[in-house]
Amino acid sequence: MVSFDYAPAPESTSIVDIKSSYGLFIDGEFTDPAAGGSFKTISPSTEEVLAEVAEADESDVDRAVKAARRAHTRVWSRLSGRERGKYLFRIARIIQERSRELAVLESIDNGKPIRESRDVDVPQVAANFFYYAGWADKLEYAVAGRAPASLGVAGQVIPWNFPLLMLAWKVAPALAAGNTVVLKPAETTPLTALLFAEICQQADLPPGVVNIVTGAGDTGRAVVAHPDVDKVAFTGSTEVGRSIARSVAGTDKKVTLELGGKAANIVLDDAPIDQAVEGIVNGIFFNQGHVCCAGSRLLVQESVADEVLERLKRRMSTLRVGDPLDKNTDVGAINSGEQLAKIRELAAVGESEGAAGWSPPCDLPAQGFWFPPTVFTGVTQAHRIAREEIFGPVLSVLTFRTPSEAVDKANNTPFGLSAGIWSDKGSRILWMADQLRAGVVWANTFNKFDPASPFGGYKESGYGREGGRHGLEGYLR
Amino acid sequence: MSRIDVRKTYKLSIGGAFPRSESGRTYEVTDAKGAFWANASAASRKDARDAVVAARSAFKGWSTRTPYNRGQVLYRVAEVLEGRRAQFVDEVQRSEGATKRQAEATVDTAVDRLVWYAGWADKVAQVVGGTNPVAAPFFNFSVPEPTGVVAVSAPQGSSLLGLVSVVAPVITTGSTCVVASSVERPLPAITLAEVLATSDVPGGVVNVLTGTLRDTLPTLASHRDVNALDLTGTAGDAELAAELEELAADNLKRVRRGGGAEEDWTLDPGLDRLTWTLETKTVWHPIGR
Numbered sequence: 060m061v062s063f064d065y066a067p068a069p070e071s072t073s074i075v076d077i078k079s080s081y082g083l084f085i086d087g088e089f090t091d092p093a094a095g096g097s098f099k100t101i102s103p104s105t106e107e108v109l110a111e112v113a114e115a116d117e118s119d120v121d122r123a124v125k126a127a128r129r130a131h132t133r134v135w136s137r138l139s140g141r142e143r144g145k146y147l148f149r150i151a152r153i154i155q156e157r158s159r160e161l162a163v164l165e166s167i168d169n170g171k172p173i174r175e176s177r178d179v180d181v182p183q184v185a186a187n188f189f190y191y192a193g194w195a196d197k198l199e200y201a202v203a204g205r206a207p208a209s210l211g212v213a214g215q216v217i218p219w220n221f222p223l224l225m226l227a228w229k230v231a232p233a234l235a236a237g238n239t240v241v242l243k244p245a246e247t248t249p250l251t252a253l254l255f256a257e258i259c260q261q262a263d264l265p266p267g268v269v270n271i272v273t274g275a276g277d278t279g280r281a282v283v284a285h286p287d288v289d290k291v292a293f294t295g296s297t298e299v300g301r302s303i304a305r306s307v308a309g310t311d312k313k314v315t316l317e318l319g320g321k322a323a324n325i326v327l328d329d330a331p332i333d334q335a336v337e338g339i340v341n342g343i344f345f346n347q348g349h350v351c352c353a354g355s356r357l358l359v360q361e362s363v364a365d366e367v368l369e370r371l372k373r374r375m376s377t378l379r380v381g382d383p384l385d386k387n388t389d390v391g392a393i394n395s396g397e398q399l400a401k402i403r404e405l406a407a408v409g410e411s412e413g414a415a416g417w418s419p420p421c422d423l424p425a426q427g428f429w430f431p432p433t434v435f436t437g438v439t440q441a442h443r444i445a446r447e448e449i450f451g452p453v454l455s456v457l458t459f460r461t462p463s464e465a466v467d468k469a470n471n472t473p474f475g476l477s478a479g480i481w482s483d484k485g486s487r488i489l490w491m492a493d494q495l496r497a498g499v500v501w502a503n504t505f506n507k508f509d510p511a512s513p514f515g516g517y518k519e520s521g522y523g524r525e526g527g528r529h530g531l532e533g534y535l536r
Numbered sequence: 537m538s539r540i541d542v543r544k545t546y547k548l549s550i551g552g553a554f555p556r557s558e559s560g561r562t563y564e565v566t567d568a569k570g571a572f573w574a575n576a577s578a579a580s581r582k583d584a585r586d587a588v589v590a591a592r593s594a595f596k597g598w599s600t601r602t603p604y605n606r607g608q609v610l611y612r613v614a615e616v617l618e619g620r621r622a623q624f625v626d627e628v629q630r631s632e633g634a635t636k637r638q639a640e641a642t643v644d645t646a647v648d649r650l651v652w653y654a655g656w657a658d659k660v661a662q663v664v665g666g667t668n669p670v671a672a673p674f675f676n677f678s679v680p681e682p683t684g685v686v687a688v689s690a691p692q693g694s695s696l697l698g699l700v701s702v703v704a705p706v707i708t709t710g711s712t713c714v715v716a717s718s719v720e721r722p723l724p725a726i727t728l729a730e731v732l733a734t735s736d737v738p739g740g741v742v743n744v745l746t747g748t749l750r751d752t753l754p755t756l757a758s759h760r761d762v763n764a765l766d767l768t769g770t771a772g773d774a775e776l777a778a779e780l781e782e783l784a785a786d787n788l789k790r791v792r793r794g795g796g797a798e799e800d801w802t803l804d805p806g807l808d809r810l811t812w813t814l815e816t817k818t819v820w821h822p823i824g825r
Contacts, residue, residue: 186671203663204807297788304785309778316788473787492819502821509670513678513818518763519788524816527668529678 065379068386070173075164077250080111083119083273084256086126087266093118098275100249103170104383104392104427112249115272120241120281123270127212127239128287130267136209136237140196147192147234149262154185157258161251165223166383168250170392170428171346173384183508184227190510191231194531198236201528207535209237210313211289214282218295219245219394220349220450226252228525229292230269231510236534238290239268243282246275247395280306288312290534294351297448297474297519315523315533317351317515319448320476323469324354324505325491327462328362330481334503336370339454342479342505344378344390344432348452349398351520352477354505356445357434357456358465364458368436375432376419390452393428402430402451409435409444414455440471448474462487466494475517479505498524546722548577548746549729551590552739558582563747565723568633576722579745584714584755587743591685591712592761594740599682599710607657610708613735614650617643620731624696624724631695631721645802646700653704653810660709660810673823680814682710683790687756689749689769689780695721697801699728702768705809707741714743714762716753716769722746749776757783764813767794 080097082089096114101107115123135143154161161184162177169176198207213233217225222244233240244252252271259269272278276299283291283303293303294317307314324342326335342354359367383391393399410416418431430451438445438455445455459465469478478497482488492500498516501507508514508526515524523533546565547554556562559580567573579587598606617624621643629639661680668676686706691698695718706713717725729744745752749769757765757780765784770777771794784791792812 300788301785304788305782308781308785309774311793318788488821492817498815498817500817500819502819504674504820504822507670507672507674507820509668509672509676512668512670512676512820513816515816517683517815517817521788522790527678529816 065387067382069382070163070166070384070386072163072167072384074160075167077110077164081249081253081273082113083115083123084253084269084271085119085123086270087260089256092116098246100168100247102167102427103394104424106426109168110250112273115274115278115281117281120272120278120285123241123272124212124214124285124287126267127241127270130265131209131211131239134265135239135268140198143234143237144192144195146262146264147188147195147231150258150264151185151188151192153258153261154181154188158182158185161223161254163384164254165251166391169219169222169248170383170394172388172391173386174388175346180221180224183510184223187227187231187510191235191531194232195235198531198535201531202535207236210534210536211238212287213238213240213290213292213534214285214288215240215242215292216279216282216295217242217244219248220346220351222248223251223255225294226255228530232525232530233292233534234268236531238534241270241272241282241288243272243274243279246273249273283307291315292533293317300521313533315525316521317525318519318521319474320351320353320516320520321356321446321448321472321474322352322354322477322479322497323356323358324479325465325469325481326357326359326363326367327465327480327482327487328360329483330363331483331503332363332367332370335481336367336374338479338481338503338505339371340374340378343454344452345506347390347393347430349394349450350506352499352506354477354479355449355454357454358459358468359456360465361458361460368456371434372417372419375434378419378432380421380429380431381424390432393430393451396428398450399428399430402449402453405444405447405449406433406453409438409442409453409455412442412444414438414442414444440468446472462491466491470494470496473519476520477501544574546574546576546726546746548579548583549726549733549742549744550583550587551594551743552733554729557747558586565720567630573630574723576726576746578747579752581751581755583745584752585759587714587745588685588756588759588761590740590743591714594712594738595684598707598712598738598741601710603658603661606708606710607654609736610650610654610657610704613732613737614647614654616731616735617650617728618647623727627724627727628696631724632693642697646697649697649700649805650704652805653708656810657708663807664811664814665816668818675821675823676818678816678818680709680811681817683813683815684711684763685761686711686713686764686766686813687753687759687762688713688715688766689753689794690715690717690725691771691798691801692718692720692769693798694801696724696728698798699725701801701805702766702809703742705805706766706813707737709810709814711764711813712741714745714756716749716756717744717746718769719748753780754783757789758786760787762789764790764792766792768792770794771798772796
């Protein structure tokens, strides 16, 4: 049989200029850290060192918070909403102008396919700034029955799975509401945040309005714990979220937490199967499964389970795993060696607890961090792979007989971030959406985002919402 | 010979029933002048856990009532409270050391507050929810939903108006609650529980515990089946408030802080107390033929 293999279609990296070392972005300037510490960020697909990045300690964070406070008191809170909005519009436009550069850099530093960074992440980033820019002079329409005011300095800590998008989710509403920010990007993916700092300079954003401090957990803790931070916004693991909730206890800080999930993606017997399979694939293999709202628990009605699984496996066999910068790639590299080890550990637990794992045959590159798309069948609710967030391309399949049973199983988790429903029957979809204890419910679709749409969890998936008018409220007094 | 009055035994309110504390303990409640008034139940940790179980089992039924129906029930509470106005005026007067006129004004405001929240039940979703204009062919809407079981530390000073002001908004939107009443002034809380029990509020929707905060609040704050914690009653006790907030972090409860001093309950409450116990659920569906 003739095989029609794809020829490689690599994206050129010449558009990106990665410096050998980066400082901290404080008060509008790149500066050296006081203690001079640094760490390396590598490309997860090649393990090549990309750059040395400054590590901020407590004194650096303090400097950043002071700069943010000054900028808030003297400049940003005094600007009219209209003028603040114009800065945000400028930023949105520069992001659009430099979108290819941002997408390539994001894929290099994060390992995600260029197809996703180019077509999903960066357009969404620009859209978030554009959306919130328009709110800046309309704040009094955002909150019912009270006069809004900014909180002050926002300390923001974001994860490595959507480095630039999470930055936009945090920075855009904060600035629109009149706050200034100190942002800490993840230690494995700091580069696009530092490029964003340059964008702030190009936009002539007043110094101190946005400050970016790079570093790992200790730097993040210093941001969260700083006594002069008025608002803490965090996206990341439930475990860290808990410790943040503890550390702000007894203070006046306002907090938004976007934490883990273990979303149920429910396929009912009348679902459009091909669309559902596409949604299942998108739900769990998008961004290598590094998505807090990933549809990691597939709940499929018993009568259609065999058919769904068969078509799912066939579809998984067509997924192309490999070079993130190849435009044909569907699944890129796992973000770090550490994360790969966690995924491997939980997959091994899945096997040892009696579930059956399956992956399509695929050649993984010799260098870098890779994990093949994997589906586990024979999973019960007691299995760890059905309870714990894996944060990788690993799907657990459970079955159910009645829609009520599906709801019970879907809700049987301490998380409550997202859920999916696949059915052709509108009344059934609305009934089920009503029963599910989750902040986002995707019906006959999955993993969709928009700046105008609120996002956030119930229960241990955190509190507060980001996106839309709701996202703005978290930054207003 | 003059008539001996029939004194009231004040008990707890759990799941629509009025049990004594399982511990058998009571504590002495005095009126504002310091004279013995009654022995109130001193709720134990077990009572607190029982109350959470009652609140959880009431949640499904209460949260799925129509907002119209919940509004009717809230209004009914106002009716019954108004009908027992004299009793509350007396209890507020004795609890708070108020004049008769002040106590009357307080009870009237409490009734009016219930009426205000009754009217919100079927409107809040329109004010804080809505459709989201996403840039793709999807119908996308957000609705507010009740968070679940809310533990409420009621104000220490305002024994009736403050209590009504913290409980009514929680149940208006469909959450259920366990309330730790004012420690020194617990009696209007139990009488209010009697009003709720005769106002079509299902058993378990509001559970009232009397006793010291140290006996009940840490249990509620660390309870895995409590979704939110209102620390209003710890106003002024920063140490206790911080300790409880830390316990609440275990299952990431939503926490409403108490602040430095008790607020002025006669002011317009705004939407804040209504919305802090709400979750926002956003639903996406494709548009197409």
